[in-house]
Amino acid sequence: MGITDMQEAFYYRECAAAHENSPLGLHYAMFLPTINKQATPEQKKKWLPLAENYKMIGTYAQTELGHGTFIRGLETTATYDPKTKEFILDSPTLTSKKYWPGCLGKTSNHCVVMAQLYTQGKSHGPHMFMVQIRSMEDHSVLPGIEVGVIGNKFGYGTNDNGFLSFDKLRIPRENMLMRYSQVGRIPRENMLMRYSQVSRIPRENMLMRYSQVHEDGTYVKPQNAKLAYGSMVLIRSSIVSDAARGLAQACVISIRYSAVRRQTEAYPGGEEPQILDYQTQQYRLFPLLASAYSLQLAGKYVFNTYLEVNDQIEKGNLESMPELHALSAGLKAFSTYEASAGIEVCRICCGGHGYSQASGLPKIYVDVVPGCTYEGENTVMMLQTARYLMKCYSRAKQGQKLPGFVQYIGQNLNKKSCMSEEVALGCLVMAYEHRAARLVEAAAMRMQSLIQGGKKQHEAWNGSSVQLFWAAKAHCHLFCVKNFVDAIQAKSLSSKTVTVMKSVCQLYGVHGILENLGEFMQDGFFSGEQVGYLQRKMLALFENIRPNAVALVDAFDYPDMVLGSCLGRYDGQVYQALYDYAKSAPMNQTEIHSTYYKHLKPLINPETTSDAMQFAKL
Ligand SMILES: CC(C)(COP(=O)(O)OP(=O)(O)OC[C@H]1O[C@@H](n2cnc3c(N)ncnc32)[C@H](O)[C@@H]1OP(=O)(O)O)[C@@H](O)C(=O)NCCC(=O)NCCSC(=O)CCCC(=O)O
Ligand SMILES: Cc1cc2nc3c(=O)[nH]c(=O)nc-3n(C[C@H](O)[C@H](O)[C@H](O)COP(=O)(O)OP(=O)(O)OC[C@H]3O[C@@H](n4cnc5c(N)ncnc54)[C@H](O)[C@@H]3O)c2cc1C
Incomplete structure (x- = not known):
């Protein structure tokens, strides 16, 4: 379609096939960006035009049968042969077979393969290689390669997640993605030239970046292995x-459905209320609405941060990489947990019709829930964030200033909450800061006491990991609350919009505290009376939000076609749509189903069994 804007392309694809995972998804989400970011200019010149024009169709093949989380444990090897200037790719064990990569089984003709690099008899850890797996002429599988799909999954039916293995496959040296690490003799001048093309910072910086270059050396370490x-x-x-x-x-x-659906007369002979008027329905749905707004804002923030940090990386400044890693890993986990659990609650809130595919909800669920696993299993990602928080804590204790958002760490924990009946946004933020600071400290103290008690570092880490997880979760939650509050205060919104959005934001904060009350109360930060303010405020906010609830979801502006739901239709014609859906079911296209002849008729009428057998043979 010639759409060049990434966002626009995304929305186009979503409209064309909503909640269907594209069999080309990995091509544009990971394969192209990996070439863009990890390939040298020469490699880009060769591969990008082919990949952008879908001659090369590719994926990102990292996970193996035996390892997904622990990348350093991958077993696929890429051994350099200086005689032929080739790498030999091999899958030496059953567990080394690549397993899970999307679009791999049948769609891709290339992939970026993560493999352990061996050169001059030494291992250098996981590196990326461009590997052609199928012919670009007739799509046949190339010699030395075994590839196929992994079979049915929880969802993702439209994506051919695959397996892949190599039998001593030789690929040219130039197929290693060499922007940051190199094998073979490359003149120093090349690097200087390349560097001067990517940024305008002084050349001296470049020399530092590549200070481990050996003229005769065959391996040049990147500035940062990550x-x-x-x-x-x-x-x-x-x-x-x-x-x-x-x-x-x-x-x-x-x-929307809860505004259409009516159930149970409110009093004998009275009107059946819209189910959205039940307080318990509001209690389950309105906090999720608030969460959806909060996560959208968080998503924008983290992606913009990615773009900024990436810009700096392009210029050779890698300083913000750890912060970005901690933020993106934690928020990825926090958001996919919240969304997956929330979508299921939305489904249950639709009663029986929520269980029908006609609701559109199962499709959304199976599309979102693998996000808890792929790109780093959520618990593991939370623990990566915790690792960063522990470093911040020890820096804070040494009196060092911490960067931006983590400045709350190491703060005085003897404060009491400023919460009053009014539930000010500032007091909400303070409460979340206090909880996160306390949980970070508690995890750090636990680690310290285990180490002092004679445990090794890794034992102490495992023995503290539940608390580390709590700390990371509290940190991400704080981020979402604070970012929401900042968005309301900073944006030039109309005063009416601010009034409505302030209620939504307050609800996000208040509900989060009430759901995690133990963590806010363990050290007496809130008094029982203050908890009462929060409970009353939450119920008052439901009443505030109720008249705007449908407008607040309409504002997301998803067309019916994208929602794909009989229940969530903009026009509210839910029952007609459900009936039409039922009528169009394939089993309704014949009056008598074939299973009648095969199974039911012999039961009902045993003497006709032979007819039935005959039908079955047909
Ligand atoms: C868990 C880790 C992070 C551990 O890595 P490690 O090398 O063993 O590191 P460590 O010893 O724990 O820590 C060393 C250090 O490396 C840092 N680090 C780790 N990752 C990054 C990063 N991305 N940026 C910047 N820094 C990073 C860590 O924070 C550590 O820093 P520190 O030593 O504490 O200063 C890693 O193995 C990992 O990322 N695992 C997850 C695997 C994963 O995400 N796979 C994705 C496959 S592709 C996919 O799923 C696509 C699906 C898409 C779709 O279908 O739509
Ligand atoms: C739909 C889908 C698409 C995918 N697409 C791709 C793709 O395109 N390319 C690709 O390369 N891969 C892909 N994957 C694989 C995915 O990235 C991995 O499954 C993921 O990284 C998790 O790794 P794992 O399966 O090894 O989980 P495991 O690490 O085995 O996790 C199992 C359990 O062990 C726990 N655990 C593991 N390590 C630790 C630890 N250090 N501390 C505490 N707990 C731990 C986890 O928390 C989890 O509870 C895909 C997966 C799915 C489901």
Whole structure:
């Protein structure tokens, strides 16, 4: 279609095939960005035109049968042969077979393969290689390669997640993605030239960046080994918005339906109320609506941060990489957990019809829930964020100033909450800061006491990991609350909009505290009386939000075609749509189903069994 804007292309694809995972998804989400970010200018010149024009169709093949989380544990090897200037790719064990990569089984003719690099008898850890797996002429599988699909999954039926293995496959040296690490003799001048093309910072910086270059050396270490993990950081940064979108769409469906559906006369002979008027329905749906807004804002923030940090990386400044990694890993986990659990609640809130595919909700759920696993399993990602928080804590204790958002760490924990009946936004933020600061400190103290008690570092880490998880979750939650509050205060919104959005934001904060009350009360930060303010405020906010609830979901602006839901239709004609859906079911296209002849008739009328057998043979 010639659409060049990434966002526009995304929305076009979503309209064309809503909630269907595209069999070309990995091509544009990971394969192209990996070439863009990890290939040298020469490699880009060769591959990008082919990939952009879908001659090369590719994916990102990292996970193996035996390892997904622990990248350093991958077993696929790429051994350099200086005689032929080739790498030999091999899958030496059953567990080394690539397993899960999307679009791999049948669609891709190339892939970026993460493999352990061996050269001069030494291992250098996981590196990326461009590997052609199928012919670009007739799509046949190339020699030395075994590839196929992994079979049915929880969802993702439209994506051919695959397996792949190599039998001593030789690929040219130039197929290693060499922007950051190199094998072979490359003149120093090349690097200087390349560098001067990518940024305008002084050449001296470049020499530092490549200070480990050996003229005769065959391996040049990158400035930071984690540059090779860049494609994952990109996707984690964008998953937050994906999760938010899924939750927002589920809220649209469930809240619109709740405004149409009536159930149970309110008093004998009285009108049946819209189910949205039940306080318990509001208690389950309105906090999710607030969460959808909050996650959308968080998604925008983290993606913009990714773009900014990426810009700096392009210029050779890698300083903000750890912060971005901690933010994107934690928020990816936090958002996909919240969205997955929330979508299921939306489904349950639709009663029986929520269980029908006609609700559109199962499709949204199976589309969002793998986000808890791919691009880093959520618990593992939370623990990566916790690792960063622990470093921040020890820096704060040494009196060092912390960057931006983590400045709350190490703060005085003897304060009491300023919460009053009014529930000011500032007091909400303070409460979340206090909780996160306390949980970070508690996890750090636990680690310290285990180490002092004679545990090794890794034992102490495992023995503290539940508390580390709590700390990281509290940190991400704080981020979402604070970012929501900042968005309301900073944006030039009309005063009416601010009034409405302030209620939504307050609800997000208040509900989050009430759901995690133990963590806010364990050290007496809130008094029982203050908890009472919060409970009353939450119920008052439901009443505030109720008249605007449908407008607040309409504002997400998802067309019916994207929602794909009989329950969430804009025109509210739910019952007609459900009836039409039923009528169009394939089993309704014949009056008597074939199973009658095969199974039922012999039961009902045993003497006709032979007819039935004959029918079965037919
Ligand atoms: C869990 C880790 C992060 C551990 O890595 P490790 O090398 O063992 O590191 P460690 O010893 O724990 O820590 C060393 C250090 O490396 C840092 N680090 C780790 N990752 C990054 C990063 N991306 N940017 C910047 N820094 C990073 C860590 O914070 C550590 O820093 P520190 O030593 O504490 O200063 C890694 O193995 C990992 O990322 N695992 C998750 C695997 C994953 O995400 N796979 C995705 C496959 S692709 C996919 O799923 C696509 C699906 C898409 C779709 O279908 O739509
Ligand atoms: C739909 C889908 C699409 C995918 N697409 C791709 C793709 O395109 N390319 C690709 O390369 N891969 C892909 N994957 C694979 C995916 O990235 C991995 O499954 C994911 O990274 C998790 O790794 P794992 O399966 O090894 O989980 P495991 O690590 O085995 O997780 C199992 C359990 O162990 C726990 N655990 C593991 N390590 C630790 C630890 N250090 N501390 C505490 N707990 C731990 C986890 O929390 C989890 O509860 C896809 C997966 C899915 C489901």
